[in-house]
Structure formats: structure tokens, C-alpha cells
Amino acid sequence: MNVFRNPDIEQTNSDLEQVNLADLDVSKVDDWSQAFENDKALTTVKGLGTWDVTNAEGAGYMxxxxxxxxxxxxxxxxxxxxxxxxxxxxxxxxxxxxxxxSGWKTNKVIWAHDMFNGATA
Structure with a gap:
């Protein structure tokens, strides 16, 4: 399993406000769970549209x-x-x-509990 983890999961990453991750090779990552969780200062994430997430199965709490x-x-x-x-x-x-x-394939989703709970989008 190739997991991407935020090293500060248990702590607040108070420095990160904006990040552009365009063209990052993530093709082998299959679990994005908690990748950006609990980044209290984070306001903007850009560049995700260039990612190859074909192998990704998990994105819980991302x-x-x-x-x-x-x-x-x-x-x-x-x-x-x-x-x-x-x-x-x-x-x-x-x-x-x-x-x-739009365009997300959801036919393989087996767990989407509270996907948008408490969010305003």
C-alpha cells in the first residue's frame, strides 16, 4: 500500500496557508486518507487536477x-x-x-459516511 500522510496529523500545521501541487507524480499513491487533515491555517489547495489518481482507493478525512x-x-x-x-x-x-x-465515478464507493458533514460547500 502506498500511503500519503501528512506528518502533522496529530498537530496543527499553522504555517501552511496555500499550496499548489500541480504536476506532482502521485500515480502510485493509493490512500490519501488524512493527507491534509487538521491544517488549521490552510485556505487554498490548487493543482490537484493534474494528478493521476487512478490507483487511489482511500480519501477519508483527506x-x-x-x-x-x-x-x-x-x-x-x-x-x-x-x-x-x-x-x-x-x-x-x-x-x-x-x-x-463532476465526473467522479462512485460505483466502487463502499464508505462515504459524513463525507460533507459540517462543510458549507
Whole structure:
């Protein structure tokens, strides 16, 4: 299993406000769970539309508990994703604007509990 983990999962990463992750090779990552969870200062994530998420199965809590997060750009580009676990994806993201998940294939999802709970998008 190739897992991407935020090294500060148990702590607040107070420095990270904006990140552009365009053209990052993530083709071998199959679990994005908790990748950006609990980044209290994070407001903007860009560049995700360039990612190859074909192998990704997990994205639970990926952006959870990021209360200042306003924008996640590029999720509409994840047309090849076949997530099985997307629970609590944007849990408690009270500043979040629109999310474009058009084109996502959801036929393999088996767990999406509280995917948008507490979010405003």
C-alpha cells in the first residue's frame, strides 16, 4: 500500500496557508486518507487536477477539520478515480466554497459516511 500522510496529523500545521501541487507524480499513491487533515491555517489547495489518481482507493478525512479552507481546485479532474473510502472528506470545513466533483465515478464507493458533514460547500 502506498500511503500519503501528512506528518502533522496529530498537530496543527499553522504555517501552511496555500499550496499548489500541480504536476506532482502521485500515480502510485493509493490512500490519501488524512493527507491534509487538521491544517488549521490552510485556505487554498490548487493543482490537484493534474494528478493521476487512478490507483487511489482511500480519501477519508483527506481535507477534514480545515476550518479556513475555502478552495480545493482540480477535483473535477479526478475522473479516473475509483475511491472506495471517502468518508469525512471535507468534515467541518466551514469556510469551504463550491466543490466540483463532476465526473467522479462512485460505483466502487463502499464508505462515504459524513463525507460533507459540517462543510458549507
Amino acid at each position: 481535507f477534514a477539520d480545515d476550518p479556513r479552507l475555502k478552495e480545493i481546485d482540480g477535483l473535477d479532474g479526478w475522473k479516473k478515480a475509483h475511491f472506495r473510502y471517502i468518508d469525512n472528506f471535507v468534515l467541518h470545513d466551514i469556510s469551504l466554497g463550491n466543490l466540483d466533483l
